[in-house]
Each structure stands twice: as structure tokens, then as C-alpha cells.
Amino acid sequence: MGRLAAVVVDVDGTLVDSERDGHRVAFNAAFEEAGLGDRWDIPTYGKLLHIAGGAKRLAFWFEKAGVPAGDARRLAERLHARKTEIMRDLIEAGKVQARPGVHRLLDELDAAGVPMHVATTGTRAWVEPLLDRVFGPRFQTVVTGTEVPELKPSPAVYLEVLRRTGCPADRTVAVEDSQNGVRAAVAAGLCCVAAQNDYTQDDDLSGAALVAGGFEDPALVAWFRRRIPPPQG
Template identity: 80%
Template sequence: MNRLAAVVFDVDGTLVDSERDGHRVAFNAAFEEAGLPDHWDITTYGRLLRITGGARRLAVWFEQTGRSSEDARRLAERLHARKTAIMRDLIEDGQVRARPGVHRLLDELEAGGVPVHVATTGTRAWVEPLLDRVFGPRFQIVVTGTEVPDLKPSPAAYDEVLRQAGCPVEQTVAVEDSQNGVRAAVAAGLPCVAAYNDYTRDDDLSEAALVAHGLDDPILMAWFQRQI
């Protein structure tokens, strides 16, 4: 690879530890507020993460637990709106934090003059306040599932970032944590670095150019320093 032109980051599980103690907590609070018996423990939520998109995840769950497709869809839409509001509160309270090594990597990229962008399936209603609170104005282009409804493993979010940024594909790297994310990046033609977490450590990440155990993995940092 020639010198990096840009790096595009996923958010959930990549930039931030948001799934287990963020989204899962918000989903469960929404269930409780609605008077529903549903509850996602850590293991159950890990399985459900195979389904991208929170509203879709809810709809599949409700169908699997006995509701009709139409009832599941309507209930999922209503609860997802409330879950998003709860997630915003968790973010404001500082409950969602950057993964170890993220700020150092962003500092290295900034020092090297490499623009950083975001491509996520999350909705802008919580993604934007999270990025502002945890990272400040670091990211130039942020594409979310609100603007691009085709969720990963579709490459649509990455395609839109590339379109807006105008950066050459062969000099742009994606950073992901999951199989769906890696597949999306590769389908967009991007080399991808995978930094798995506890939920995704058993994912098939073989399509990634590099697989690391986190963004603080010395192997990952050394790889980026060579590209910068």
C-alpha cells in the first residue's frame, strides 16, 4: 500500500465499548419501561449481534418469541425509538467509553495528516452525540444507518463515505471489529484491519488484511505507523 489517504472507522465495538454495557442496557431498560418480560443477558445479546441494526434485531427477536411479523415490526419501531433515547442518556452520563488504544491511534493519524471518517449502521441520533462527547471534532465525514438504510454487510455506508471524501480506494483503510463489518469493507474494495472484542473474537475475520486483539495491540499500531 502507498501512503494512507484516509482511514474509515466503524463505531460499535470498534471505536467504543458500546454493545454489552451500552446498547444491551438500553434495550433492557426499554423492555422494562414497556412492561415487557423480555431481557437480553450478555450471552443472548452476543448471539443477537449477528443481526445488524437495532430495530431489525428487535423485530427478529419478537418474531422468534411468538409475535406476528407485523406486530414484531411495529413493536420494534416503537421500542427502538425509546431505546435510542436511553442510549443518548447513557452517553451523556459517560457510560460509553473509547476502547483502549483508540485515542493514541487517532493522534498518530492526525499527526501524519491522515483524515479519519466513520461508516456505521448506528443511527445518527446517538452516534453524533457519542462521537462529539468521546472524541470531539476528529472525524470529517460521518455516515450512519440513518442516511444509508442498507446495513452491513452491505458496503453501502463505505461506498457513501468514499463518494463524499473522494479518497482513492486503494489508499483508504477500514477499521472494523466483526465479520459483518469486514465483509462490508471488503465489498467496498477497501483493505480492512479487524480489531476484535469479546463478542467478536470468534467471528471469521479471515478477509481482513490484519487481525488484532484490540486497537491497543502493538501489531496494529506498528502496521499503521508503517502506512503513515
């Protein structure tokens, strides 16, 4: 890949450390409000992340506990709606922040005039407030799981970003953190850079062009600087 034409980023676990201290906290609060004894500790939630989608994660959990499939799905949908409301409250309270090094990279891309977009299968109800609060108006196009319900590793959300923006796939890079995310980006024909977090350090990220320990990893910093055009003006 030569100079970048655009960058498309994931949100959960990539831009922000939202899984452990955001979603997990919100799920547990929703359990408690509903009078359920279920609680997801940090290791348990890490294992559940291999199931894409919060409502599906809940349904799997309840079915595993012996709840009939139909009842598990209805309970999951109800709890997931409340969990999303709680997640919005956590975001508003500033509990979910950018990962170290993210703002530096975004600043450099912005200074170079590289368009930035978002491809997430999180719901717009919490994604939009999070992006507004933590990042402001940096992203030109944001596609979420509300518009594209097919979850990663399906490439659908990335393909929709490419369709809307017209970005050339061969000069657009995706930034992901997980195995499902990398698989989705690569299936859409994109080069992918992986910035691991604590939950995804054991994922198979072999499809990525670069696997970094985070946004402050010198290898990731150097990779982007070799491909970012000189600052405009």
C-alpha cells in the same frame, strides 16, 4: 498498501465498547419501561449481534417468541425509538467510552494529517452525540444508517463515504470489529484492519488484512506506523 490517504472507522464495537454496556443496557431498560419481561443477558446479546440493526434484532426476537410478524415489527420500531433515547442518556452520562488504545491511534493519524471518517449503520441520533462527547471534532465525514439504511455487510455506507470524500480506495483503510463490518469494507474495495472485541473474537474475519486483539495489540500499532506519513510540520 503504501502510505495511508485516509482511514474510515466503524463505531459500534470498534471505536467504543458500546454493545455490551451501552446498547444492551438501553434495550433492557426499554423492555422494562414497556412492562415486558424480556431481558438480554451478555451471552444472549452476543448471539443477537449477528442480526444487523437494532430494530431488526428486536423484530427477530419477538417473532421467535410467537408474535405475528406485523405486530413484531411495529413493537420493535416503537421500542427501538425509546432505546435510542436511553442510549443518548447513557452517552451523556459518560457510560460509553473509547476502547483502550483508540485515542493513541487517532492522535497519531491526526498528527500525520491523515483524514479520518466514519462509516456506521448506527443511527445519527446517538452516533453524533457519542462522537462529539468522546472524540470531539476529529472526523471530517460521518455517514450513518440514518442516511444509508442498507446495513452491513452491504458496502453501501463505505461507498457513500468514498463518494463524499473522494478518497482513493486503494490507499484508504477501514477499521472494523466484526464479520459483517469486514465484509462490507472489503466489498467496497477497501483494505480492512479488524480490531476484535469480546463479542467478535469468534467471527470469521479472514477478509481483513490484519486481525488484532484490539487497538493496543502491537501488531495493529506497527501496521499503522508503517503506513502513516511523517508528522506534518
